[in-house]
Every structure is written in C-alpha cells, then in structure tokens.
Amino acid sequence: xxxxxxxxxxxxxxxxxxxxxxxxxxxxxxxxxxxxxxxxxxxxxxxxxxxxxxxxxxxxxxxxxxxxxxxxxxxxxxxxxxxxxxxxxxxxxxxxxxxxxxxxxxxxxxxxxxxx
Amino acid sequence: xxxxxxxxxxxxxxxxxxxxxxxxxxxxxxxxxxxxxxxxxxxxxxxxxxxxxxxxxxxxxxxxxxxxxxxxxxxxxxxxxxxxxxxxxxxxxxxxxxxxxxxxxxxxxxxxxxx
Numbered sequence: 289x290x291x292x293x294x295x296x297x298x299x300x301x302x303x304x305x306x307x308x309x310x311x312x313x314x315x316x317x318x319x320x321x322x323x324x325x326x327x328x329x330x331x332x333x334x335x336x337x338x339x340x341x342x343x344x345x346x347x348x349x350x351x352x353x354x355x356x357x358x359x360x361x362x363x364x365x366x367x368x369x370x371x372x373x374x375x376x377x378x379x380x381x382x383x384x385x386x387x388x389x390x391x392x393x394x395x396x397x398x399x400x401x402x403x404x
Numbered sequence: 405x406x407x408x409x410x411x412x413x414x415x416x417x418x419x420x421x422x423x424x425x426x427x428x429x430x431x432x433x434x435x436x437x438x439x440x441x442x443x444x445x446x447x448x449x450x451x452x453x454x455x456x457x458x459x460x461x462x463x464x465x466x467x468x469x470x471x472x473x474x475x476x477x478x479x480x481x482x483x484x485x486x487x488x489x490x491x492x493x494x495x496x497x498x499x500x501x502x503x504x505x506x507x508x509x510x511x512x513x514x515x516x517x518x519x
Contacts, residue, residue: 292446321506330492331447333506344506379446391496392437393507395447 292396300402308366309399313382321381370403416516423480425513427493435496440489483517
C-alpha cells in the first residue's frame with residue numbers, strides 16, 4: 289500500500305495561466321475526492337468520483353475548475369485562467385466504498401499552488 | 405461552508421498531560437471523523453465514529469459522540485511532543501449510494517505539546 293500520491297507537490301504560476309494537478313489513489317479504492325485548503329482553515333470539499341463517474345460538485349468549483357477520472361484510477365484537476373485567490377493547498381483523498389466500511393478517506397500530501 | 409467548529413482553536417500543554425478537543429456541528433450526520441495534520445502536510449486519519457456509536461478508542465485516543473448535542477470530543481492521553489499538530493473533525497453524510505459524500509471540516513485545533 290503506497291498511499292495516495294499527488295503531483296506536483298508545489299506549483300508556482302502566473303495569474304491567467306492554466307495548471308493541472310494529478311492524484312493517484314490507493315490502488316483498490318473506488319472513490320476519489322478533491323479538497324482545497326487555505327491557510328488556517330480546514331479543507332473544503334470540491335468534488336468526488338466513484339470509479340469514473342463524477343457524483344458531486346461543490347459550488348466552490350467554478351467553471352474554471354474541471355476534474356476528470358477517465359479510467360477510474362488516477363484523477364486530474366485543472367484550473368484555467370488562474371487567479372490569486374486560487375492559491376491554496378489542493379488535497380486528494382481516496383476511499384474504498386462498501387456498505388460496511390464506513391468510507392474512511394485517506395489523504396495525499398497535497399499540491400501547494402501559488403498564483404503570482 | 406464549514407460545519408464543524410473545534411474548540412479550543414489552540415491548546416498548549418506539557419508532555420505527559422491529557423489533551424481534550426471538542427467539535428460541534430450543525431446538521432445530521434452519518435459519521436464523524438478526526439484527522440491530524442502536521443504543518444504543511446497532508447491529513448492523517450485518526451478515527452471514525454458512526455452516528456449510532458457513543459464512544460470509540462484507538463490506542464491513546466478516545467472519541468465520544470453526542471448526537472443529541474451535535475458534539476464530539478477527542479481525548480489524547482499521555483501526550484507526546486510528536487502529537488504536536490492541528491486536529492480536525494470532519495462530518496460525513498450519506499449520499500444516495502449509501503456511501504459518504506464530501507467531508508465537511510472545521511477549522512481545527514492547533515495542539516502544542518511542550519517537552
């Protein structure tokens with residue numbers, strides 16, 4: 289079990305540029321979640337997938353944000369036309385959903401985005 | 405929006421003492437989870453307690469849940485310097501498939517263990 293991995297760990301970009309982050313979940317996990325965390329705050333839910341289907345999107349996920357999980361394994365989160373307010377830590381989590389498991393979510397180390 | 409509110413926001417105690425953190429939430433939940441986060445790092449899952457459970461133990465951790473008061477507490481016994489971190493409670497509701505949807509986190513309690 290290698291855990292959830294995220295790449296890159298840090299990203300610095302200029303306002304207006306597009307960025308893409310990748311998340312590789314724990315291999316047998318069928319659910320994948322994206323969260324955003326700003327300094328001094330708890331993580332805020334953005335969206336989640338069960339296998340390749342995107343089941344829920346937060347209102348925080350503006351039109352500039354898009355997430356995919358094309359084969360039900362890794363996922364990408366893209367932010368278009370970045371703004372300074374997008375600067376945050378982007379966290380990915382995965383879980384193995386079953387009626388008995390309680391759906392514990394395991395988090396990756398995060399990608400820290402800085403928009404200049 | 406953040407549903408959970410941890411209390412206190414910051415806590416500093418001596419090594420060996422017990423640390424208690426509280427969490428209050430607003431809506432009905434399916435489960436409540438506690439996570440630890442070291443500075444600038446990802447979250448580590450500590451314990452999950454379901455809405456029909458009242459108390460749960462894991463090593464030096466004890467979690468209680470009072471659904472009538474919409475509150476939970478996390479007790480860390482015999483604290484160690486390595487326990488220094490931020491602690492978050494997160495509430496989960498059940499989606500239409502029966503699994504948890506996105507967790508709702510509080511702002512966290514920053515715990516400092518003085519050696």
